[in-house]
Amino acid sequence: MFAAAVVGDGNNNVIGPFENALSQFHGKTIISLCFGAFGEVNEDLDKVIQCLAREAASTDEGLTISPLVNTDRKGGAYRIMLQQFRRAIAVTAANGHSRHILQRLHYVRGTEQEARDACRSHLSRECLILSCLPKP
Numbered sequence: 001m002f003a004a005a006v007v008g009d010g011n012n013n014v015i016g017p018f019e020n021a022l023s024q025f026h027g028k029t030i031i032s033l034c035f036g037a038f039g040e041v042n043e044d045l046d047k048v049i050q051c052l053a054r055e056a057a058s059t060d061e062g063l064t065i066s067p068l069v070n071t072d073r074k075g076g077a078y079r080i081m082l083q084q085f086r087r088a089i090a091v092t093a094a095n096g097h098s099r100h101i102l103q104r105l106h107y108v109r110g111t112e113q114e115a116r117d118a119c120r121s122h123l124s125r126e127c128l129i130l131s132c133l134p135k136p
Helices: 003-007 017-023 043-057 077-103 112-121 125-131
Strands: none
Touching: 043 077
């Protein structure tokens, strides 16, 4: 059974739960926010960061920021805040990636067979999938 058979395919004026939830968002759309393992972000998230930096720079605290006080970046408060926001996101993403790798270290073994056995003993479906990947 497909979702169209349950809630309609868009031609019979039936609105399902997902379409209903989407229509309640501001702007009637969802903005995808994608973070890479090393701090890279997608275009939509970069626009959000720029908007937040503009807002932060326009506050009373942002107006006191100047290149004379903060020598990390030349430019006004907006440029300084933008650079700080991007750096904070990159550091957070890199830390999260590192923690994820460290949590998976218990699967590292000397041979492929030992790794398979460790995966099976931990009942980890993800690890079994990863062990099926081609060898480098």
